[in-house]
Amino acid sequence: xNVHQESFADVVTIAANGPFPRPxxxxxxxxxxxxxxxxxxxxxxxxxxxxxxxxxxxxGIHERRHxxxxxxxxxxxxxxxxxxxADAGAGPGDVDVIILATCSMPSPMPNGAASVAALLGCPAAxxxxxxxxxxxxxxxxxxxxxxxxxxxxxxxxxVASERMSDWVSARDRNTGPIFADGxxxxxxxxxxxxxxxxxxxxxxxxxxxxINIRPETGHMEMAGRKVYRWTTSALMPAVxxxxxxxxxxxxxxxxxxxxxxxxxxxxxLAQAIGAPGMVxxxxxxxxxxxxxxxxxxxxxALRRHGQIHSGDPVxxxxxxxxxxxxxxxxxxx
Numbered sequence: 001x002n003v004h005q006e007s008f009a010d011v012v013t014i015a016a017n018g019p020f021p022r023p024x025x026x027x028x029x030x031x032x033x034x035x036x037x038x039x040x041x042x043x044x045x046x047x048x049x050x051x052x053x054x055x056x057x058x059x060g061i062h063e064r065r066h067x068x069x070x071x072x073x074x075x076x077x078x079x080x081x082x083x084x085x086a087d088a089g090a091g092p093g094d095v096d097v098i099i100l101a102t103c104s105m106p107s108p109m110p111n112g113a114a115s116v117a118a119l120l121g122c123p124a125a126x127x128x129x130x131x132x133x134x135x136x137x138x139x140x141x142x143x144x145x146x147x148x149x150x151x152x153x154x155x156x157x158x159v160a161s162e163r164m165s166d167w168v169s170a171r172d173r174n175t176g177p178i179f180a181d182g183x184x185x186x187x188x189x190x191x192x193x194x195x196x197x198x199x200x201x202x203x204x205x206x207x208x209x210x211i212n213i214r215p216e217t218g219h220m221e222m223a224g225r226k227v228y229r230w231t232t233s234a235l236m237p238a239v240x241x242x243x244x245x246x247x248x249x250x251x252x253x254x255x256x257x258x259x260x261x262x263x264x265x266x267x268x269l270a271q272a273i274g275a276p277g278m279v280x281x282x283x284x285x286x287x288x289x290x291x292x293x294x295x296x297x298x299x300x301a302l303r304r305h306g307q308i309h310s311g312d313p314v315x316x317x318x319x320x321x322x323x324x325x326x327x328x329x330x331x332x333x
Contacts, residue, residue, distance in 0.1 A: 023149065023191065023192060024190070024192070024195060024196070025144070025148035025188050025189065025191055025195060026188070026190075026191035026195025026196060026331060026333070027186045027188060027196065027330055027333045028087075028088035028188070029084045029086070029088025029089070029186070029187045029333060030083075030084055030184070030185070030299065030300045030303060031081060031083025031084030031085070031087055031184065031186075032083065032182070032184040032185075032296070032297055033076045033077075033080040033083070033182065033183045034065050034182050034287065034297070035066060035067040035068065035076070035182060036065075036071070038064075038065055039064050039065065039066050039180075040052075040062070040063045041053075041056060041062060041063060044064070044170070047170035047171060047177075048171060048172065048173040048176045048177050049171065049173065055177045059178055059262035059263060060263020060264065060266075060282075060284060060285055061178065061262070061263075061284060061285060061288050061289075062285050062286060064177075064179075064180035064287060064288025064289075065287060066180060066181055067163045067181040067182075071163070072106075072163065073102055073104055073105055073106075073112055073161045073163050074112050074115045074116055074119065074161070075119075076161045076163070076182065077100055077102075077112065077116045077185070078116055078119045078120055079183065080161065080183040081098070081116060082120065083185070084186055084187045085120075085157070087187075087333070088189065088333070090155065090189075092120050092122040093121075093122065094154075094155050095117075095122045095125050095155050095156075095157050095187075096125055096153035096154055096156065097125055097144070097147060097152075097155075097157070098113045098116055098117045098122070098125050098127040098157045098159065099113060099128060099129075099140040099143060099156060099157070099158050100113035100116055100128075100129045100130070100140075100159050101129075101130045101131075101132070101136030101137045101139065101140040101158070101160040101292040102129060102130075102131065102136065102160065102161050102162055102292055103136065103162070103291060103321070104162045104163045104164050105129070106166065111127065111128060111129045112129055113127030113128050114127040115127075116159060120157075125157075126153075130143065132292070132318070132320075132322060132324045132326070133291060133320040133321035133322055133324060134261065134289075134291045134318055134319060134321060135201075135259065135292075135318030135319050135320055135326045136160055136291070136318065137158065137292050137293070137294075137295045137296050137318055138199065138295060138316055138317070138318035138326035138327065139199075139318070140158045140159075140160065140292075141186065141188065141196065141328065142199035142326060144157075144158045144186075145196040145199075148189065148190055154189070155187060155188065155189050156187075156188040157185060157187055157188075158185060158186045158187075158188055159183065159184075159185040160183065160184055160185070160293040160296050161182075161292075162182065162183070162290050162291040162292055162293045163181045164179035164180060164220075164291050165180060167179070167219060168219055168220050169217065169219045172221070174221070175219070175220050175221070178288060178289045179220070179288060179289050179291065180288030182287060182290040182293045182294075183297075184293050184296030184297045184299070184300050186296060194246075195330060195331040195333075196328065196331075197245055197246035197247075197328055197329040198242075198328065199242070199245075199328040200237075200238045200239075200241030200242040200245060200326070200328070201324075201325060201326035201327070202238065202324075202325060202326075203322050203323060203324045204230070204323045207226070207323045208322060208323065210222065210223045210226050210227050210230070210321075210323065211223070211320065211321035211322075212321070227261075227323075228264070230323060231319055232265060232268045232269070235269075235317075235325055236269075236272055238317070238326075238327045239269070239272075239273060239315065239327055241327070242317070242327035242328050242329055243315065245328075245329075246313070246328075246329035248329065250273045250275050250315075251274070251276065252313065253273065253278050253313055253314065254278065254313055254314060254332075255278060255280070255281070255302055255307070255308045255315070255332075256270055256273060256278055256279070256280045256281065256314070256315050256317070257281040257295055257298045257302065257314060257315065257317065258270075258281070258295070258298075259289075259294050259295055259317065259319050259320060260283050260284035260287065260288075260289055260290065260295075260298055261284070261289055261319075261320070262284060262289070263282060266281075266282060266284065267280075279302060279307045279308060281298030281299065281302055282298075283298040283301050291320065294318075295317070295318050299316065302314075309332060310332055311331060311332060312331070312332040313329055313330075313331060314329065314330055314331070314332055315327060315328075315329050316328055
């Protein structure tokens, strides 16, 4: 396998003396898939019975993408997975495990990961799904990192894929204009030096009812204001913890990729970190809230547009239904 070796920023090398065990793991490649159909605010607003400007002012979204036809959770995951493998210079035969982060499969059985493995051409790979909703990718990445460091797997393909438009009512102003679809993937491979640092994660199940699927309708419902207050008041310790576990300070971050819930939350969290020159992912403006896929889609977009470079330390931070959260510092491939 010809997986290119990363270059590390000087500020990150100090973590070699920290708590991270060796050998380490790294993100060797990234891939993304965005559905073809673009839904502008005018259409989303009309369905929800609100004004297009109301959507933009409330959540910062200009447009979003909705999957149609054959763009299933599995199909989008396969597209993103293939691109991540190509970016890493790897092939299907190099993959030992596939972890699919999703909460929008149409049925709880069969799982999606095994189907992704078969369609990618690696049917012997272990495959399982992780459902931590909007923090799903960060949870799955932590598991993939642990598998590689433990020697259980050499290469783990972590994919987040969501078709949230199937689970919200377009008429519900609290969810319809916000949630959208897409997929992104990362190949996790061994590394002599750490490229994925220990995760800071947790949950608050006492507030699980704030985001749920209503049995009578089969649609998501969300207490948006309460979730907003929880996110902006309770989660900064996780950000601090992730940086401490990586052996760096928040001010040394080159980029911040939070869950793309809405623009107000993103800006509040970025301001609280206060790192000079830090780039913040704002993929939500054109992609909407893609749940588990939002963090890797935002990460992929920053790299694709040249806003971050190989070796840059980046903080990934997912949070959402459960309520769950997970943050980790990674090195840009």
